[in-house]
Amino acid sequence: MLANFLSIESLFYLAGLIAVIASLKVVTGKNTVHALLYLVVSLLAVAVCFYLMGAPFAAGLEVIVYAGAILVLFVFAVMMFGLTTDETKYAPQNKGLSFWVGPIILAMSLLTELLWVIDNAELQQQLTANVVTSKQVGMLLYGPYLLAVEIASFLLLAGLLAGYHYAKPDGRGTHL
Amino acid sequence: MTHIPLEHVLFLSCILFSIGFIGVISRKNTLFMLMSLEVMLNAVGVAFIGAGSAWQQADGQVMFILILTLAAAEVAVGLALFIRMQRRYHSLDIDQLNEMRG
Numbered sequence: 001m002l003a004n005f006l007s008i009e010s011l012f013y014l015a016g017l018i019a020v021i022a023s024l025k026v027v028t029g030k031n032t033v034h035a036l037l038y039l040v041v042s043l044l045a046v047a048v049c050f051y052l053m054g055a056p057f058a059a060g061l062e063v064i065v066y067a068g069a070i071l072v073l074f075v076f077a078v079m080m081f082g083l084t085t086d087e088t089k090y091a092p093q094n095k096g097l098s099f100w101v102g103p104i105i106l107a108m109s110l111l112t113e114l115l116w117v118i119d120n121a122e123l124q125q126q127l128t129a130n131v132v133t134s135k136q137v138g139m140l141l142y143g144p145y146l147l148a149v150e151i152a153s154f155l156l157l158a159g160l161l162a163g164y165h166y167a168k169p170d171g172r173g174t175h176l
Numbered sequence: 177m178t179h180i181p182l183e184h185v186l187f188l189s190c191i192l193f194s195i196g197f198i199g200v201i202s203r204k205n206t207l208f209m210l211m212s213l214e215v216m217l218n219a220v221g222v223a224f225i226g227a228g229s230a231w232q233q234a235d236g237q238v239m240f241i242l243i244l245t246l247a248a249a250e251v252a253v254g255l256a257l258f259i260r261m262q263r264r265y266h267s268l269d270i271d272q273l274n275e276m277r278g
Contacts, residue, residue, distance in 0.1 A: 007179070008179045008180065009179055009180055009181075009184075012180050012184075013184070016188040019188070019192060020188070020191055020192065020195065023195045023196065023215045024195055026199070026208075026211055026212070026215060027196070027198060027199035027202075027203070027208070027211075027212055027215070029208070032205075032207055032208070035208065036211070039211055039214065039215070042215065042218070043218065046192075046221070046222060049188070049222060049225075050222075050225050052180065053180055053185065053225055053226055053229045054229045055225045055228065055229055055236075055237055055240075057237060058221075058225050058237050058240050058241075061240070061241065061244060062221075062244075065244050065248065066214075066218070066244070066247070069248070070214070070247060070248060070251050073251055073252065073255060074207075074210075074211070074251070074255070077207075077255040077258065077259060078207070080259055080262075081207075081258070081259070081262050081268065126179060130229070130232060132228060132229060132232065132233070132234050132236075132237060133234075136234035137234045137237045137241070139234075140238050141238055141241070148238075148242055152241075152242055152245040152246075155245060155246065155249045156245055156248065156249055158249065159248065159249030159250070159252040159253050160252065162252070162253045162256065163252040163253055163256040165256075166253070166256035166257050166259070166260050167255075167256040167259045167260065169263075
């Protein structure tokens with residue numbers, strides 16, 4: 001009964017619901033750091049969706065690059081902004097642990113969902129039957145899409161140079 | 177063929193994209209606008225991965241990797257611009273930029 005209820009589809013819908021809720025909290029949030037934490041939860045939920053859709057390589061990339069690298073960049077930038085001036089008035093001062101409850105519930109349900117899928121042999125069999133492996137992705141990346149990969153590297157170089165140039169202080173001879 | 181119908185994946189993608197779009201057009205804090213843009217790019221990634229797994233092709237994941245690099249470059253440039261903006265206007269409000277009459 002429970003196994004029928006917890007099929008891949010329903011787990012996917014649950015992860016999608018978590019992603020939608022967390023994205024809504026991102027968009028409607030008042031405090032920047034809380035919104036960033038909800039954005040991490042949203043990206044993790046989307047990564048679980050990718051895993052359930054049979055793309056574990058994309059799920060790993062989502063966690064490593066989005067939730068790991070881009071969000072850390074966000075957090076560092078928020079630290080540099082010095083939000084004591086314009087954001088702390090929105091922050092709850094002494095609410096204790098109450099604002100941790102939402103992200104913890106969402107992240108814990110994602111974790112239990114993932115553990116359920118990994119532990120369940122039947123679901124694993126269904127998942128591995130139609131997985132698109134990273135080998136196929138690599139063959140395509142360095143075959144027909146080689147020009148796109150080169151252009152993406154140019155884009156990253158341009159992003160690096162622009163980031164360095166814009167974030168540089170105005171004075172001569174000073175570094176970040 | 178996967179167990180998840182493609183229509184439902186595209187429906188989830190549409191919902192996430194709409195949430196991100198509403199965030200971009202309704203927020204005034206530029207940092208929240210950038211986060212909403214991330215949600216939108218993520219929704220596009222969901223659509224690509226869903227289509228790639230529905231047809232059992234790796235092209236969807238290739239496009240997702242390209243979207244990932246685009247998001248990384250966009251966030252780097254955007255945050256650097258916001259640091260410059262914070263230093264110059266001492267605010268992240270998008271309405272502060274209306275002196276740039278374009």
